[in-house]
Amino acid sequence: MARAPMRGAQVDAVVVGAGFGGMYMLHKLREQGFSVQGFEAGGDVGGTWYWNRYPGARCDIPSMFYSYKWSDELQRDWRWSERYAAQPEILAYASHVADRFDLRSMIAFETRVLSVTFDEAADRWAVVTDRGDEVSARWLIMAAGCLSTPRAPAIPGVETFAGPTYHTGAWPHEGVDFTGQRVGVIGTGSSGIQSIPIIADQASRLTVFQRTANFSVPARNAPLTERVIDVFWKGYDDYMGLVKGPGMGFGGNPVNAPPETAEARQARYEELWALGGAGFLAVWGNLLTSLEVNEEAASFVRAKIAEMVKDPLVAEVLGPRDHPIGTKRICVDTGYYETFNRPNVDLVNLRDTPIEGITAEGVRTSTETYPLDALVFATGFDAMTGALLSIDIRGAGGAELREAWAAGPCAYLGLAVAGFPNMFVITGPGSPSVLSNMINSIEQHVEWIIRCLGEMREADRTRIEADEAAQDTWVAHVAAVADKTLFPRAASWYMGANIPGKPRVFMPYIGAGYRRKCEEVAAAGYEGFILA
Numbered sequence: 001m002a003r004a005p006m007r008g009a010q011v012d013a014v015v016v017g018a019g020f021g022g023m024y025m026l027h028k029l030r031e032q033g034f035s036v037q038g039f040e041a042g043g044d045v046g047g048t049w050y051w052n053r054y055p056g057a058r059c060d061i062p063s064m065f066y067s068y069k070w071s072d073e074l075q076r077d078w079r080w081s082e083r084y085a086a087q088p089e090i091l092a093y094a095s096h097v098a099d100r101f102d103l104r105s106m107i108a109f110e111t112r113v114l115s116v117t118f119d120e121a122a123d124r125w126a127v128v129t130d131r132g133d134e135v136s137a138r139w140l141i142m143a144a145g146c147l148s149t150p151r152a153p154a155i156p157g158v159e160t161f162a163g164p165t166y167h168t169g170a171w172p173h174e175g176v177d178f179t180g181q182r183v184g185v186i187g188t189g190s191s192g193i194q195s196i197p198i199i200a201d202q203a204s205r206l207t208v209f210q211r212t213a214n215f216s217v218p219a220r221n222a223p224l225t226e227r228v229i230d231v232f233w234k235g236y237d238d239y240m241g242l243v244k245g246p247g248m249g250f251g252g253n254p255v256n257a258p259p260e261t262a263e264a265r266q267a268r269y270e271e272l273w274a275l276g277g278a279g280f281l282a283v284w285g286n287l288l289t290s291l292e293v294n295e296e297a298a299s300f301v302r303a304k305i306a307e308m309v310k311d312p313l314v315a316e317v318l319g320p321r322d323h324p325i326g327t328k329r330i331c332v333d334t335g336y337y338e339t340f341n342r343p344n345v346d347l348v349n350l351r352d353t354p355i356e357g358i359t360a361e362g363v364r365t366s367t368e369t370y371p372l373d374a375l376v377f378a379t380g381f382d383a384m385t386g387a388l389l390s391i392d393i394r395g396a397g398g399a400e401l402r403e404a405w406a407a408g409p410c411a412y413l414g415l416a417v418a419g420f421p422n423m424f425v426i427t428g429p430g431s432p433s434v435l436s437n438m439i440n441s442i443e444q445h446v447e448w449i450i451r452c453l454g455e456m457r458e459a460d461r462t463r464i465e466a467d468e469a470a471q472d473t474w475v476a477h478v479a480a481v482a483d484k485t486l487f488p489r490a491a492s493w494y495m496g497a498n499i500p501g502k503p504r505v506f507m508p509y510i511g512a513g514y515r516r517k518c519e520e521v522a523a524a525g526y527e528g529f530i531l532a
């Protein structure tokens with residue numbers, strides 16, 4: 001869409017990204033009387049849900065919980081159709097919110113922010129986009145997303161492949177029909193696991209290239225009934241009490257300890273398996289801190305895989321053994337393991353026969369070439385830092401964020417970065433973010449930021465910056481908490497391990513009491529921040 005570039009515009013706040021974080025941030029800023037400009041690379045709102053249109057894409061948190069909580073009317077009016085909403089419905093929800101609160105008028109779409117530079121004399125950010133915009137803002141809010149920079153591995157010869165290639169995180173809007181085709185899928189994370197059963201339905205032959213087997217729990221997706229909705233509302237206050245109070249934590253919960261007898265433990269695994277969903281990880285409070293406890297739950301899931309997959313050799317390859325369950329994002333599937341019983345589906349174990357290259361014909365491993373008509377990369381994202389570091393961010397004294405984060409991301413409370421005044425990151429590294437219900441974490445950050453900006457305005461202050469010492473203490477705490485768990489044992493995207501050369505740092509915060517900590521910081525006059 002053609003539009004004249006904004007040159008010399010001055011606003012109170014620029015918001016980068018119009019996913020669920022950016023949308024709510026824009027709404028709150030305007031409501032509080034700030035002038036705003038939003039920028040969004042996509043053609044509409046929705047962020048991750050705008051781009052991830054691959055077949056089978058759906059949320060892995062029950063829809064009723066995967067909704068904004070800030071407007072009771074919105075929450076009560078919107079009717080989800082399924083326990084786990086599919087991508088089109090989530091995108092329709094984002095669109096509904098944008099219509100209802102007139103958000104689009106604040107956003108320049110199809111516009112990518114290229115650079116942001118802090119002007120110390122003015123305490124303002126200069127924002128430059130690929131559409132020639134130059135906008136000056138007192139406050140800069142990065143809502144660019146945690147899983148928004150898709151990455152495909154640099155496999156030699158990929159450009160020579162004769163057929164089309166797709167990435168699950170940048171799926172064609174018009175959809176893809178694989179009917180009658182020989183399709184290859186590389187990657188068996190959530191995106192692979194959700195799309196593989198559907199692609200298998202269409203393709204004449206599907207070859208799944210698996211490097212790491214992942215744990216997946218059946219979604220038991222179903223239409224959302226009045227009864228389920230009723231139960232949700234009955235428990236809503238308690239749920240919000242938990243969200244706004246102690247929150248989630250993986251630090252070990254003695255109340256929820258495994259019972260002594262193996263029979264009682266098995267019964268509990270069975271119960272959660274039958275319920276389905278990522279709630280399986282809540283089986284015991286110490287699932288993610290005790291290797292022994294974890295291994296029992298992991299072997300339960302492997303036994304289930306062996307029951308579902310007819311060929312024992314295939315079941316063996318699909319059974320994860322190289323990481324404790326839950327230390328990589330648990331997947332939630334519909335018919336994933338059963339897909340490998342289909343005669344038109346093959347599994348290639350890349351641990352035995354690694355990919356050596358891609359040719360015009362297909363994928364070549366160390367032993368064989370698999371001829372393909374189309375190739376799907378379900379290979380994930382440069383998670384948590386990719387979107388931020390793709391922007392040239394220069395803070396006080398010209399400091400570059402890329403340099404400041406060269407050894408791994410450092411952010412105070414995951415919200416602000418020392419040396420980068422007046423910039424806030426929604427669900428940044430060092431906050432619960434991807435380990436929590438993203439919508440809840442987004443709301444918490446937006447509400448914290450808006451309170452902060454309101455108080456800054458009231459006190460006539462123009463600059464706030466994380467103190468380096470407070471940031472160092474927080475970053476060390478984030479690492480120390482993670483080190484008490486099993487998370488660092490997995491080569492996960494939480495650790496940056498999926499990107500060659502990316503520093504191995506556990507990025508999200510797994511401790512409990514995060515929200516309280518943020519509130520205490522604000523109540524103490526923004527302790528750990530330098531205000532001017």
Ligand code: NA7
Binds near residue numbers: 153188192380493
């Ligand atoms: P993930 O979870 O990062 O999964 C990516 C998959 O791609 C994973 O199985 C990787 O294996 C595999 N992969 C990556 N690079 C390669 C190469 N070079 N060769 C073979 N296989 C490769 O991304 P998703 O999109 O599935 O999910 C991301 C999040 O989105 C998910 O957790 C939900 O929160 C929603 P690896 O494990 O690295 O061996």
